[in-house]
Amino acid sequence: MPARTDIARLRANLWGEIDSAALYLAIAAHERDARLAEVHRQLAAVEERDADLWREELGSIDPDDLGGSPWVAAPGLRARRRWG
Numbered sequence: 001m002p003a004r005t006d007i008a009r010l011r012a013n014l015w016g017e018i019d020s021a022a023l024y025l026a027i028a029a030h031e032r033d034a035r036l037a038e039v040h041r042q043l044a045a046v047e048e049r050d051a052d053l054w055r056e057e058l059g060s061i062d063p064d065d066l067g068g069s070p071w072v073a074a075p076g077l078r079a080r081r082r083w084g
Helices: 004-030 034-058 077-083
Strands: none
Touching: 004 034
16 A cells, blocks of 8 residues: 555546546547547547556555546546537
């Protein structure tokens, strides 16, 4: 289990990856070019794999103790305006 001082950093890294994956999937869903949509889906998969690494680093910490929800992502304001 990571030291308490590392938990906030690890959690921020995890949620950053989750948010990025959600953003790439949202972009892919609205992309008209099938090739670009696939690129964005692949980028989302990379972000999910990175999130898995942070989950491993967090070890035995209960996900409910990490704060937030794994099903809610917070893409940036610019992305929200563009892809709504």
